Amino acid sequence: MDNADGDLYSDGDGVDGFAAVGEFAGISLVVGGAPSPVSGFTVLSVVFSVVGLVLARLVRRPRTVFVHTTVVLTVLSLVPDVLVDASAATRVLLMLTHVVAAAIVVPAIARRLSA
Numbered sequence: 001m002d003n004a005d006g007d008l009y010s011d012g013d014g015v016d017g018f019a020a021v022g023e024f025a026g027i028s029l030v031v032g033g034a035p036s037p038v039s040g041f042t043v044l045s046v047v048f049s050v051v052g053l054v055l056a057r058l059v060r061r062p063r064t065v066f067v068h069t070t071v072v073l074t075v076l077s078l079v080p081d082v083l084v085d086a087s088a089a090t091r092v093l094l095m096l097t098h099v100v101a102a103a104i105v106v107p108a109i110a111r112r113l114s115a
Contacts, residue, residue, distance in 0.1 A: 018100045022093040032085045045101045048073065049109060056113055063113040067106060074102040
């Protein structure tokens with residue numbers, strides 16, 4: 001997302017906020033017996049966004065490759081959420097955070113890449 005200066009920054013406000021709202025609503029973020037820190041959502045979003053950008057910079061059509069890659073990776077990121085040792089509500093919240101992160105990050109970065 002863009003801040004007031006037009007700089008790209010982490011989607012953390014959206015994803016962390018979304019996870020925090022879920023937690024506030026009573027959805028546990030305990031996975032496999034250990035709590036998932038809300039800040040972990042931002043860290044992983046940033047890391048995988050950078051990976052996508054690096055891949056996109058190495059090809060002729062960066063925007064197309066970035067969007068296709070991130071859509072596939074977003075779908076694949078849902079698999080562990082289904083398999084994790086957590087309540088159904090926690091699994092749904094985890095999956096929704098992946099989708100929210102993608103909905104924020106992918107368009108923000110894609111519009112900066114050449115078609």
